[in-house]
Amino acid sequence: MNYNQVQKEITEEISNTLGQINSESIAELLSEIKKADKVFFVGVGRVLLSLKAVAKRLAHLGVKTYVVGQITEPAITERDLLIVGSGSGETGFPLIIAKKAKQYNAKVVHIGANPDCSMKEYSDHFVRIPVSTKLQLANEIPSVQPMTSLFEQSLLLLGDTLALMLIREQDIDMPSLWEYHANLE
Template sequence: MNDYNYATKKITDEITASLTNVNSDDVDKLLIEINNAEKVFFVGVGRVLLSLQAIAKRLAHIGIKTYVVGEITEPAITDKDLLIVGSGSGETKFPLIIAEKAKQYNARVAHIGANPDSSMSQYSDLFLRIPVSSKVDTPGEVHSEQPMKSLFEQSLLLLGDTLALMMVNNKNIELESLWEYHANLE
């Protein structure tokens, strides 16, 4: 059970199972929301937040104006903007509070999570399900041998990279041109 090859195969098999069961129509809808937004904000907590920060950075590399809620340079959200909430259970309090606040400013809200019947649904204009185990058991989910919510966090990160690749392909962006958006003070 401690074999590296077994563990990596198990993890990659779980990720493949979760991502291949994401509804591609919902992914297309999220791409439309991102493309229509003036600014795209992200909110989550813990390791989910880390995945969202990586997605925000990647989308910024392809020219999307992205902000993570709580950053010191975060601007005001408006009715021209999109808030992307990452929460597997859809019950995490901080993202719920932020989604409610975003709706007060008539922003669009997209929830990426595992639980379609969560409290977040009252604030979401779009729900994109990553069908993995979360704090709440739901039908059709991919169960994981990994600790806690690792599979959700991993799948979220790769979903973000998938969105970025789809945007690059849809917009016929030359990959070399993306370096102009990459950090250069490193």
């Protein structure tokens, strides 16, 4: 198989997917991030890896971010935000954590592909990445990639898009961001 053909298929899928995310839902997510004292992230598997990268990038911008389960995770409060990554909205651990966050009156934003899911009971806001899920629902963008790769890739790039939006909105000098970069490496 030809590398150039395969990478073109993947990047076109990602571009198509990001272009179909509702911009108003992104504006609402950005607003919630800016209002929150602390922003927590929860997901599993490759989704969690993408969310960890988003948390790290937002931390570079001065946002107080925490990944659920990290050893230095503080208590969540009514002034905080939990961002849940789950394509299907049915993954057990994120559902349990979202329910718990609501018990402490935190805001919950679900980023997923399935708007009609169990997570909607606990979510204050939903951002849809309209890709194929393990549920194979109608109106999903099909992918040539295995399993839910397109969701995880789109989630990561959505996070980078949010970061650049914050940088531009707050007129942050990009070279100054290095002061927030890890320096014990």
